[in-house]
Amino acid sequence: KEAPSAAQAIDLQINGLRYSYLIAAQKYRNNTAAVSVGIDITERKTAEESLHYQLAFEQTIMSISTDFINLKSDEIDRGIDLALQKIAQFTEVDLSYVFLFNENGTGMSLTHAWATLEQKSQILPLLKVLFANCPEARSTLKQGEILYLQNLKPWLSDTSCELAQQVKSAICVPTIYQGETIGFIGFSSIGQTKQWSDSCIGLLRIVGEIFTNTLQRRIAETELRHSERKYQLAYQRTQLLSEVTLKIRNSL
Numbered sequence: 001k002e003a004p005s006a007a008q009a010i011d012l013q014i015n016g017l018r019y020s021y022l023i024a025a026q027k028y029r030n031n032t033a034a035v036s037v038g039i040d041i042t043e044r045k046t047a048e049e050s051l052h053y054q055l056a057f058e059q060t061i062m063s064i065s066t067d068f069i070n071l072k073s074d075e076i077d078r079g080i081d082l083a084l085q086k087i088a089q090f091t092e093v094d095l096s097y098v099f100l101f102n103e104n105g106t107g108m109s110l111t112h113a114w115a116t117l118e119q120k121s122q123i124l125p126l127l128k129v130l131f132a133n134c135p136e137a138r139s140t141l142k143q144g145e146i147l148y149l150q151n152l153k154p155w156l157s158d159t160s161c162e163l164a165q166q167v168k169s170a171i172c173v174p175t176i177y178q179g180e181t182i183g184f185i186g187f188s189s190i191g192q193t194k195q196w197s198d199s200c201i202g203l204l205r206i207v208g209e210i211f212t213n214t215l216q217r218r219i220a221e222t223e224l225r226h227s228e229r230k231y232q233l234a235y236q237r238t239q240l241l242s243e244v245t246l247k248i249r250n251s252l
Contacts, residue, residue, distance in 0.1 A: 006024070006025055006026075007022060007023065007024040007025070008022075008023055009021070009022050009023075009041065009045075010023060018042075019040065019042045020040075020041050020042045020044075020045040020046075021038045021039060021040055021041060021042075022038070022039045022041045023036060023037075023038050024036065024037050024038075024039070025037075050197070054197075054199050054200070056090070057090060057091075057200060057203055058203065060086060060087065060090050061203050061206055061207060063086075064083045064086060064087075064207065064210065065206075065210055067079060067082075067083070068083075068210055068214050071214065073218045073221050073222070076214055076215065076218050077112065079214070080098060080112045080211055080214070081112055081113075081114060083207070083210075083211075084096040084097070084098070084112060084113065084114040084185075085114040087187070087204075087207065088114050088187065091187065091194070091200070092194075093187045093188060093189045093194055094115070094119075094188060094189055094190040094191075095113070095114070095115045095119060095123065095167075095186075095187065095188040095189075095190070096113065096114045096115070096185070096186070096187050096188075097110060097112065097113040097114070097115070097123055097185070097186050097188075098110070098111050098112040098113070098175075098183065098184075098185050098186075098211060099111065099127065099183045099184055099185075099186065100175075100182060100183035101142075101181070101182060101183050108127070108128075108131075108183065109124075110123055110124045110127075111183075126167070127186075130149075137149075137172075141172060141174045141181055141184050142174075142181050143181070144174050144176055144181055145174065146171065146172070146173055146174070146201060147170075147171070147172040147174075147184070148169075148170075148171045148172075148196065149169060149170050149171075150168075150169045150193050151168075151169075166190045166191070167188045167189070167190055168189050168190065168191060168192055168193045168194075169188070169189045169193040169194050170186060170187070170188040170189070171186065171187050171188075171194070171196055171201070171204070172184045172185070172186040173185050173186070173201070173204045173205055173207075173208050174208065175208040175209075175211060175212045176208070176209075176212065177212050177216060182212065184208070185204065185207060185208050185211065187204070
């Protein structure tokens with residue numbers, strides 16, 4: 001008869017760090033004795049969790065991409081706000097936002113954000129102070145590179161903005177159109193530092209491309225409507241002129 005055996009995975013906190021072990025035990029000598037062994041599976045479990053997280057994040061981005069395909073022009077702003085909310089909630093960050101640089105690249109505007117009303121009013125001043133005190137932040141983004149800050153205090157110490165004192169980390173991903181950085185999407189954490197893997201950053205770049213392409217599509221559609229309207233008005237003026245000319249000729 002085969003001796004009874006069992007195995008179970010357990011998680012332990014040791015000095016503030018989480019470790020995972022697989023504990024296996026087997027009885028022998030007619031169940032009067034037992035032998036057990038513990039195997040450290042922390043690395044394997046961490047890799048599995050990272051893979052599951054990555055796959056779930058990819059599904060979230062695919063869902064956002066699908067939603068944007070059929071968005072009408074007047075639905076785009078709402079769509080971006082909802083996408084920022086989805087990403088922020090999935091990645092467990094507190095603030096998500098979209099900035100666009102002005103034409104000369106010296107100024108910027110907050111176009112979309114997922115945050116409380118009070119936080120929204122402080123995001124723009126916070127980033128302006130950051131860029132003023134940390135010139136390399138703007139240049140990093142303008143060069144199309146990721147801006148990842150885990151400690152904002154050195155650059156925000158001279159501001160009374162309450163939000164500046166709360167943010168622990170921030171990541172800004174440049175949005176690029178025709179080879180030029182036109183703005184960025186950002187995600188900030190309050191209370192604790194957020195770590196971003198290279199694969200997650202790659203997905204954030206895709207989000208930036210989705211937003212950029214959608215906003216540029218709206219601009220193109222708006223310009224097309226204006227062009228069509230101008231053509232229509234020109235045609236109407238030409239028709240009116242022709243009718244007036246005809247009437248004058250007939251009256252002679």
